[in-house]
Amino acid sequence: MSERQLLVSKIENGIVIDHIPAGKAFLVLRLLKIDPKARALIAQNVDSKSLGSKDFIKIEGSYLTSKEIDLIALVAPSATLNIIEDWGVKEKRRVQLPELIEGIFKCPNPLCPTNEEYTPSRTKFRVEADGPVETIKLRCTYCRSMLYYGSILEYVNSGDFTLEGGGLVSMERIEQVFLDVLIKKGALRLPPSANEPFVLKSGRPSPYFINMGALTDGESLAAVKWAFASYVVLLMEQGELEDFDYVFGPSYKGISLATLTCEGLNELYGMDKRYMYDRKEEKEYGDLSADRVIVGAGYFKPGQRILVVDDTITTGETKIESIEKLKLLGEHTVVGFIIAVDRQERLGDVDNVEEWGAVEYLKEELGVKVFSLENITTIFGLIKDSLDDEMKQLWIDYYKKYGTEKLE
Ligand code: CTP
Ligand code: ZN
Numbered sequence: 489m490s491e492r493q494l495l496v497s498k499i500e501n502g503i504v505i506d507h508i509p510a511g512k513a514f515l516v517l518r519l520l521k522i523d524p525k526a527r528a529l530i531a532q533n534v535d536s537k538s539l540g541s542k543d544f545i546k547i548e549g550s551y552l553t554s555k556e557i558d559l560i561a562l563v564a565p566s567a568t569l570n571i572i573e574d575w576g577v578k579e580k581r582r583v584q585l586p587e588l589i590e591g592i593f594k595c596p597n598p599l600c601p602t603n604e605e606y607t608p609s610r611t612k613f614r615v616e617a618d619g620p621v622e623t624i625k626l627r628c629t630y631c632r633s634m635l636y637y638g639s640i641l642e643y644v645n646s647g648d649f650t651l652e653g654g655g656l657v658s659m660e661r662i663e664q665v666f667l668d669v670l671i672k673k674g675a676l677r678l679p680p681s682a683n684e685p686f687v688l689k690s691g692r693p694s695p696y697f698i699n700m701g702a703l704t705d706g707e708s709l710a711a712v713k714w715a716f717a718s719y720v721v722l723l724m725e726q727g728e729l730e731d732f733d734y735v736f737g738p739s740y741k742g743i744s745l746a747t748l749t750c751e752g753l754n755e756l757y758g759m760d761k762r763y764m765y766d767r768k769e770e771k772e773y774g775d776l777s778a779d780r781v782i783v784g785a786g787y788f789k790p791g792q793r794i795l796v797v798d799d800t801i802t803t804g805e806t807k808i809e810s811i812e813k814l815k816l817l818g819e820h821t822v823v824g825f826i827i828a829v830d831r832q833e834r835l836g837d838v839d840n841v842e843e844w845g846a847v848e849y850l851k852e853e854l855g856v857k858v859f860s861l862e863n864i865t866t867i868f869g870l871i872k873d874s875l876d877d878e879m880k881q882l883w884i885d886y887y888k889k890y891g892t893e894k895l896e
Contacts, residue, residue, distance in 0.1 A: 595631065833845065
């Protein structure tokens with residue numbers, strides 16, 4: 489095989505970023521925060537009909553691209569994006585310089601509302617350019633400060649910018665971003681000692697507690713939004729989840745997840761879905777079909793499809809209640825449940841432990857698909873080395889008694 493043939497060797501599935509100006513491939517990799525473990529082929533200074541000489545990057549694996557991929561235009565405006573599936577080019581397009589860049593670069597003005605210590609606003613820059621890339625400047629929409637091209641490149645080179653999915657989304661990336669936020673923000677809580685486990689609604693003495701209520705700051709919400717929306721789209725791309733009309737979030741914790749998911753689907757992937765949630769206390773007046781029990785039901789049409797999102801799944805009881813409540817809508821399909829963390833427990837309470845796992849039960853008995861961003865086996869694998877022996881034993885014993893999986 490000639491050198492040229494080797495360089496252009498085809499990939500089965502993945503993304504090819506082609507027509508990158510010669511010498512800029514590594515800048516593109518940094519900008520996209522490509523996972524260092526990703527299987528990637530980087531070619532520099534190869535012949536190109538249109539550019540004379542170019543770089544390209546081929547990344548193998550199951551990825552989807554969010555709107556953030558267009559940031560590539562900041563360093564490689566000529567780049568083309570090729571989505572490869574089953575050896576063929578499924579989609580090809582040019583990257584396009586975005587008009588607004590939000591939540592990614594920091595404003596250089598220390599007095600800008602986006603740099604406030606406790607309640608910083610999300611940054612928002614308008615992109616201005618009047619010629620080649622070097623003329624690109626970003627204007628802060630809050631304080632009108634300018635971020636010039638040299639500073640943009642500095643941020644990109646140093647990695648000092650926020651880009652949840654890096655424009656390229658994979659399951660590994662979603663797990664990683666979500667677990668990082670759970671730990672960093674204290675949403676994954678451990679008891680003060682092995683003798684003081686958390687008592688769950690089921691009465692079970694748990695070695696940990698997932699408190700999505702800790703994820704209330706802007707930074708967490710952005711990560712949750714990105715992770716949920718990306719997971720939904722990835723599952724759809726992979727053909728595991730069918731399309732839907734509504735996202736339903738069981739009250740209370742599910743409500744914000746449903747709104748964030750809808751907003752993320754729109755902002756990152758251009759999809760427009762509605763959300764609904766249930767009232768815990770039924771409203772005494774008003775039209776039942778409208779919002780007496782389910783808020784947002786006013787737009788529902790018979791036969792529409794619903795995706796349910798929620799924080800955790802322990803005994804599955806709350807999920808069954810949700811399914812019951814949705815019956816008020818009349819004819820509909822639940823296309824699936826997406827939950828943040830699967831606790832991987834069996835049904836029952838503190839003394840009764842049934843054969844069925846909660847997820848298994850929902851799948852088999854109710855015929856709904858259940859997907860989770862994280863599960864306890866993965867989380868335990870990642871944190872176990874930081875637990876003392878007693879605490880580690882508490883986890884192992886708990887899962888021996890109540891788990892669908894054993895931990896080790
Ligand atoms: N590619 C790949 N694996 C495949 C199919 C295509 O790696 N199974 C790569 C090609 O090597 C090329 C890019 O994806 O770098 C686009 O493929 P294609 O459209 O076939 O190539 P060109 O016609 O050269 O593209 P363009 O017109 O954009 O220059
Ligand atoms: Zn500013």
